[in-house]
Every structure is written in structure tokens, then in C-alpha cells.
Amino acid sequence: MGFLDIRNVTKSYGPVQVLHRIDIAVEEGEFLVLVGPSGCGKSTLLNMIAGLEGISGGEIAIKGRVVNGVHPSKRNIAMVFQSYALYPNMTVGQNMTFGLEMHGVPKPERDRALADVAKLLQIETLLDRKPGQLSGGQRQRVAMGRALVRNPDVFLFDEPLSNLDAKLRVDMRTEIKKLHQKLRTTIVYVTHDQIEALTLSTRIAVMNKGHVQQLGTPKEIYDTPSNLFVATFMGSPAMNIVPATVVMENGHPHAAITDADGTPRNLRFSQPNLARWEGKPILLGIRPEAITDPEGADRKSGNIQPLTNRVTVTEPAGSDTFVTMTLSGRDTIARMRADAAVAAGQTFEFAVNMEKAVAFDPTTEERITP
Amino acid sequence: MSVATQDTAVSTGRATRALIYLTLLLFALFYLLPLYVMGVNSLKPLAEITGGNMMALPSEWTLDPWRSAWSTAQIGVEPTGLKPYFLNSILMVVPAVAISTIVGALNGYVLTKWRFRGDTWVFGLMLFSCFIPFQIVLIPMAVVLGKLGLAGTVPGLILVHVVYGIGFTTLYFRNYYASFPTELVRAAMIDGAGFFRIFWRILLPVSGPIAVVSVIWQFTNIWNDFLFGVSFGGTSQPMTVALNNLVQSSTGVKEYNVHFAGAILAALPTLIVYIVAGRYFVRGLMAGSVKG
Numbered sequence A: 001m002g003f004l005d006i007r008n009v010t011k012s013y014g015p016v017q018v019l020h021r022i023d024i025a026v027e028e029g030e031f032l033v034l035v036g037p038s039g040c041g042k043s044t045l046l047n048m049i050a051g052l053e054g055i056s057g058g059e060i061a062i063k064g065r066v067v068n069g070v071h072p073s074k075r076n077i078a079m080v081f082q083s084y085a086l087y088p089n090m091t092v093g094q095n096m097t098f099g100l101e102m103h104g105v106p107k108p109e110r111d112r113a114l115a116d117v118a119k120l121l122q123i124e125t126l127l128d129r130k131p132g133q134l135s136g137g138q139r140q141r142v143a144m145g146r147a148l149v150r151n152p153d154v155f156l157f158d159e160p161l162s163n164l165d166a167k168l169r170v171d172m173r174t175e176i177k178k179l180h181q182k183l184r185t186t187i188v189y190v191t192h193d194q195i196e197a198l199t200l201s202t203r204i205a206v207m208n209k210g211h212v213q214q215l216g217t218p219k220e221i222y223d224t225p226s227n228l229f230v231a232t233f234m235g236s237p238a239m240n241i242v243p244a245t246v247v248m249e250n251g252h253p254h255a256a257i258t259d260a261d262g263t264p265r266n267l268r269f270s271q272p273n274l275a276r277w278e279g280k281p282i283l284l285g286i287r288p289e290a291i292t293d294p295e296g297a298d299r300k301s302g303n304i305q306p307l308t309n310r311v312t313v314t315e316p317a318g319s320d321t322f323v324t325m326t327l328s329g330r331d332t333i334a335r336m337r338a339d340a341a342v343a344a345g346q347t348f349e350f351a352v353n354m355e356k357a358v359a360f361d362p363t364t365e366e367r368i369t370p
Numbered sequence B: 001m002s003v004a005t006q007d008t009a010v011s012t013g014r015a016t017r018a019l020i021y022l023t024l025l026l027f028a029l030f031y032l033l034p035l036y037v038m039g040v041n042s043l044k045p046l047a048e049i050t051g052g053n054m055m056a057l058p059s060e061w062t063l064d065p066w067r068s069a070w071s072t073a074q075i076g077v078e079p080t081g082l083k084p085y086f087l088n089s090i091l092m093v094v095p096a097v098a099i100s101t102i103v104g105a106l107n108g109y110v111l112t113k114w115r116f117r118g119d120t121w122v123f124g125l126m127l128f129s130c131f132i133p134f135q136i137v138l139i140p141m142a143v144v145l146g147k148l149g150l151a152g153t154v155p156g157l158i159l160v161h162v163v164y165g166i167g168f169t170t171l172y173f174r175n176y177y178a179s180f181p182t183e184l185v186r187a188a189m190i191d192g193a194g195f196f197r198i199f200w201r202i203l204l205p206v207s208g209p210i211a212v213v214s215v216i217w218q219f220t221n222i223w224n225d226f227l228f229g230v231s232f233g234g235t236s237q238p239m240t241v242a243l244n245n246l247v248q249s250s251t252g253v254k255e256y257n258v259h260f261a262g263a264i265l266a267a268l269p270t271l272i273v274y275i276v277a278g279r280y281f282v283r284g285l286m287a288g289s290v291k292g
Helices: A040-048 A092-102 A107-121 A136-149 A165-184 A194-198 A218-223 A228-233 A272-277 B013-039 B046-050 B065-074 B083-113 B118-130 B134-148 B154-178 B183-190 B195-207 B208-226 B227-232 B240-246 B256-285
Strands: A004-013 A016-026 A030-033 A057-062 A077-080 A155-160 A185-191 A203-208 A212-218 A242-249 A254-258 A266-269 A279-284 A306-318 A320-326 A330-337 A347-353 A358-360
Touching: A004 A040, A016 A040, A016 A212, A030 B065, A040 A155, A040 A185, A077 A136, A077 A212, A077 B083, A077 B183, A092 A107, A092 A136, A092 A212, A136 A155, A136 A165, A155 A242, A155 A358, A185 A194, A185 B256, A194 A203, A194 A218, A203 A218, A203 A228, A212 A218, A218 A358, A218 B240, A228 A242, A228 A279, A228 A358, A242 A266, A242 A272, A242 A330, A242 A358, A254 A272, A254 A279, A254 A347, A266 A306, A347 B065, B013 B256, B046 B256, B065 B256, B083 B118, B083 B183, B083 B195, B083 B240, B083 B256, B134 B154, B134 B227, B154 B227, B183 B195, B208 B240, B227 B240, B240 B256
Parallel strands: A030 A185, A030 A203, A077 A155, A155 A185
Antiparallel strands: A004 A016, A004 A057, A203 A212, A242 A254, A242 A279, A254 A266, A279 A358, A306 A320, A306 A347, A320 A330
């Protein structure tokens, strides 16, 4: 049993079911990120934890107490909203202590809590200002401060960074992560940004169409996605998905693919029990950074496979150079070092790190587990 | 809540500007003419009016017509002046405006932030009351007031005006609160504020512009109402009815100067409300229509 338990939770609006039997146990101090495309039900789930939406089936428990019928204010949670939801008529200080005031905390205690949090977030100088006089980043801090002041059991974040510009977003991301490392609070965080999910979380729940597609650590999600949706949703650029057939060569399973000219190429798998799939079609999944030039290949990998292919396009992006090629008729992206000597139209010797490759069943779209 | 400013206006040349201002000035003078006539004639003795020029300034300035209209003029059969009726009007208007505005605000709050099944229907039906002509409800209203024992009293008039005004005030506040972010209400819920606390601490403090609209609208409508006042006023008739009784009396000499003074007295409160709060009126009506 976890600190925050979501057991078999469903949500329906009339005949439409938007959440299907969600089961997540969050440990104390964990940073759980709910990630998925819009309409996947992640915000609905968060609102159900907060008590802002009713629960159609199953139960949610915080610290062992089932909170299904409990009013939001009695769940000892705090929420940071996408729009920050700062009360426009109150000063920053009043905004942050409003919750304490509503819970009948005496003034001296409120002031002490406010001073502590203001110091932590470095917003002491802003306390007398109105939200309208703050910049986006400052509002974001105040919104977090308002949540922190109450010292809740669980923090809920609803896409808190999506209203910030790109640079500020990265800064605030680091800020939130630092804060979590310092305070060790339990956080449930909703976002549609997979980078935010990977960087912030201790665990990720990838959601789609009201189902949890995969629940795991960022590394598990990234390296061993449980299905095609997770594989292509997480990671940027997305994982390359190439149709292939499993063939046996020297007793090892290989992925048989074709290069840009239609020439067959075989890449040896690191998973021996893919032998069961001999002769059958699969979908081969390779992350862009697993395809490099031979010098840039991962030296710790035990299975680097050479692959000669013609380069279609190169896109220098400063820190990396993205190289596009065709594999089995699909555009495939490789991530190279910035100064890799590669040009469009050239035939190039690639190195594929097959230790990182995964295979999917084309009919079920599930990952084939070794 | 943006207001049209100079930089959003179409830029024009100097000559065009001058022409625009001139036209506006002429229209303003034209519209102010009646007020001028009333003011001027309320300050001269009756003989000057009956003797000739309505437009001329008084040759002998006097405040007697005002004193007479306020405290001694014959209203109906009593020589009380307009004073007691003015007080009746105040006693009726202030509570009626306050109650209808507060109820309208609460209705708007519930209809936007605590939505329930069929809320749009409820709102639609309330809107309907804006389109019901006064005359239709006279007889049912008389019956209701009689049953409640409020016929012919100030509380009876307050009730009538509150019932009639709620449709409008609800419309104003509902549309205003519709653009108020619901996330704020949710944040307040999590913070532990209840239904009335959220209304009082979160919504009301930012309702200034629309409250002004509601107050002005209700104040002018209720103050200027004649039909309900004459029908249900009984012994506590409002200012409008008294003014009618003063001006329309068919016996004795027509004291035009007193009539003018009385008419200005009757119009004064609404005039003051407009002058004090008029700019918020336009601002409030615009609120929510333009984003940003």
C-alpha cells in the first residue's frame, strides 16, 4: 500500500467512459508524472485526486484514508493550476496564506509559514504586490508558494509550465526538481510535454485514451516502452519504427531490413529469444541516438552493428546533427555528433547499437519481451 | 477590460477633427437645451414666464419655486411639497437596488460556477422576465401583494421592483462571471473556502464594474417608475407619482416655475448617479466583450 493509492479508478460522463480502471500506487516522496496527449484523461485523474471531480468507480486513498467523498479542502492536498489561479484582488502574501486562514490557523503562525516559504522561493520582496504586477515566472513561484505554505501531504501540479516561454520553462523545471530534492514531498504532476516528464519524474505514467499505457521509471519508459504508443510518444525525435522480419543467422536472431536502394541488410539482435519469431514480421524500434557514425558509437555496448546506407538529408542542430535515411521504406533519423563528416546523397557507414533496439508485435503493437 | 483609447481610434487630419468636435458640440448644446429651459424658468417668478420669453435669463432671480416645490406645494389635496415623496422614493429605491443587485450577483455566481442540471433553462426563464411588459403583471401582482399584506406599502413596492429587476441583474452578473476563471474558484475550494466565502472573498472584490452597471440600471429604472408606484404605492407613493400630481393638477393657477423645480428635483438623483458612476457604466458594459 502506497502513500497515495489510486485503486481501480474509473470515470464516466454518462455513457462515455473517459478513464478505465486506473491503478497507481505512489510512495511517499515520489514524483509521479502523468503524461499523455490532450484528451487522454490525465487532468481528469488529477482533478479526481484533488476532489474537484467525482469518482465513478474504484477508490482513491491518501495516507491510507479513502477520500472518495471527502471535500477538496479536507484532503490535505495543494494544487498548482495551469493558469496559476492567483486571486487578483489579494496581495501575494494574502494569496499564499488564504488557505491557512480558511483553515483557522492563527495569524502569527501564518506569518511564520509565509516567511519561511517566501525565503525558500526567494519571493520575499514580492509579498505586497498584486498578481497583476508580476511576471509569468514570478506568478509561477507564487502559485507554488501558495501550495507549499500549507505543507500538504500531496502536491498536485496541472501543467504548471505550459504558460511560460521556452527558456523560462526550462529554468522553472530545474527549480521544481531542486525543490523536490530538497523537500522530498509527494508530487503528482500532469503534463503533455514528454521532456518534462522524463526530466522531473521518479516515475511516469504514460496515458492514452483513458488507459495507463505504461507505469515505470523514466529509464524503463525510455528504454523498454511497453508498446508502440509509448515508444513513439516519449523521446524527441521519436523512436524510429522500421518494419522487419526475424531471420536466423549463425544461430542468432537478426532483423532483416532493406536499405535505401532495396538491398537487404541484417542487424543482429541482442535478445536471443527473439528466435521464437523466426520468419515472422515485427516492427523494429531504434532510438535516433542508437544510430551513429562508427566513432560516435557507444563504447560500452556489446552489440554495435554496421549498416551502410545512403543519406537523404542532414540537419545540423548545433549540439547534434540529425541525419535522415530510408530503412525498409521508412524515413529513419540518426542522431550524430555535431562534427560528424556526413553529407546528403553520400553513402555512409552507420553504426547501430542493437543493445538498445526493441521489437514490437505488428498486430498487437505490444513490445516483444525477451 | 480594455476601453477604447486614442490609439485605437482612427487617425484623422486637423480639419476633420475640428469638424467632428463642432458637430458634437452642436448636438450637445441641442440636447442640453431642455435642461437650460427648466433651470432658467425654475429660478424666475411666475409672472416672468407667463409674461413672455421662456428662453430669457431671469430678470429677478429667486429660489422660491424650489422651496415651494420641496415643502409647500399642493400635492393632490395636501400642501406638503415633494419632500415626503422624495423620502418614500429613497426608502424604496435603496433597498430595492441593493437586494436585486445582491440576488443577481448570487444568481450569476451559481449559474456560472456551481452549475447544475438544467441551469441554462433556469437562466433562460429568468431572462424571460426582462421581456414581460409591466402592464401584464399588474393584476396578479396586486393579488400577491394583497395576500402578503404588503399592498400600498414601501416594502410592497420594494418586493415588486426586486422581482422585476432580478432578470436584468442576473443577466449582467452571469455574463460577467462567465469570463471569470473557474480555476480560481477551484483553487479557493482547495484552500478551504465555502460557497459564500468564495463569493465574498474571491468574486465580489472583482465585480466592481458590473455592480456599477447593475446599480445604475436598477436605480434609474426604479426611481423613474411610475406605473408600479401609482398602482401599488397606496399611501406611500414615490416621487414620480407626486410629480404627476403636482404638474397635472387641474385647479388653480399653473405654477410653471414650481413645476420646473419639481421636475429637476425628481430627476436629480439619477443625474447624480450617472455623473458619479457613468464612466464605470460604459466600462462595465464592455467588460468581457473584449479579451485581454
